[in-house]
Amino acid sequence: MTLLETDGLTVTFGGLHANDDIDISIEPGTFVGLIGPNGAGKTTFIDAITGFVPVSDGSVHFAGEPITDLAPHDRAARGLTRTFQQLELFEDLTVADNLLAAAETPAWSDFVMDIFRPGRVSAKMADVVWALETVDMLDWIEAYPSDLSHGQRKLIGVARALAAQPKLLLLDEPAAGLDTAESQALGARLRGLLDHGITVFLIDHDMGLVLNVCDDIYVLDFGSVIAHGPPDEIRQAPEVIAAYLGEEAAEAQEADAESVRNLGGGLPK
Ligand SMILES: Nc1ncnc2c1ncn2[C@@H]1O[C@H](COP(=O)(O)OP(=O)(O)OP(=O)(O)O)[C@@H](O)[C@H]1O
Ligand SMILES: [Mg+2]
Incomplete structure (x- = not known):
């Protein structure tokens, strides 16, 4: 059974169609x-499927059931967990406490609770240990964020989401700020999540990472899906090259493959 399905999903902000019939x-x-x-x-799109922004039209199904009208914590309780693009670790808490934080501070706002304790399921120590083991960071459980490299901090961010035991993990730019080697290492760890029965949905600007780790890729431009397919097709798709390099590059590619190589070879191999 399909794990997540959107049908005609549309989100508007005023007159802007931020997601259009996805x-x-x-x-x-x-x-x-x-x-x-x-x-x-x-x-x-991640905000819409996790319930952080209202959908103007269309529907979201998770494991065959409609979830379009559920609150974020109810979706999370079913196994839909996300990370946030800008969310940082608490510098004065250990890695373990960063993962446990919300469970022990019930006075925090609902918003923070939804981030750290999706589904209001207590992120118990066993889940924390499992999450850290899964990203191979258990040795750092008592470390502070300042002890970690940028790449390791990103892994802790992923582990914080894993502690909620997701079925589907939605990652919003986990590789931002990483160098190529760190990004490749992160990709290998993320790919390993499949062995733990976790399905992964990855947003990232690092095309090398996305083309390497994904089985299937969707391309959005101006709120609409402009291409969908396996990495080899996406790499070649003229509409994708146009969206990234501009229309001129796409026309140049059609006219003369050599001129695109001069522009930087299209999308990374
Ligand atoms: N709460 C909001 N209110 C109004 N407009 C918004 C809101 N959130 C996003 N937008 C607009 O919706 C469009 C899509 O934004 P979104 O953040 O989803 O893009 P993105 O693909 O994640 O971009 P990036 O790669 O920079 O993270 C943008 O034009 C943005 O300005
Ligand atoms: Mg974004």
Whole structure:
């Protein structure tokens, strides 16, 4: 059964169609990517399927059931967990406490609770240990964020979401700020999540990462899906090259493959 499916999903902010009639389906046990230029609507799409922004039209089904009208914590309780694009670790808490934080501070606002304790399921120590083991960071459980490299901090961010025991993990730019080697290492760890029965949906601007780790990729531009397919097709798709490099590059590619090589070879191999 399809794990997540959107049908005609549309989100409008005033007159702007941030997501416009999006049909996406994610099969269990697959690694699916979502790419697109800045402002294409990628974060809005995760916000919509996790319930952080209202949908103007269309529907979302998770494991065959409609979830379009559920609150974020009810969706999370079913196994839909996300990370946030800008969320940082608490510097004065250990890694363990960063993962446990919300469970022990019930006075925090609902918003923070939804981030750290999706589903209001207590992130018990066993879940924390499992999450850290899964990203191979258990040795750092008592460390402070300042002890960690940028790449390790990103892994802790992923572990914080994993502690909620998701079925589908939605990652919003987990590789932002990483160098190529760190990004590749992160990709290998994320790919390993499939072995733990976790399906992964990845947004990232690092095209090398996305093209390497994903089985299936959707491309958004101006809120609409402009291409969908396996990495090899996406790499070649003229509409994708146009969205990233501009129309001129796409026309040049059609006219003369050599001129595109001069522009930087299209999308990374
Ligand atoms: N709460 C909001 N109110 C009004 N407009 C919004 C809101 N959130 C997003 N937008 C607009 O919706 C569009 C899509 O934004 P979104 O953040 O989803 O893009 P993105 O693909 O995630 O971009 P980036 O790659 O920069 O993270 C943009 O034009 C943005 O300005
Ligand atoms: Mg975004």
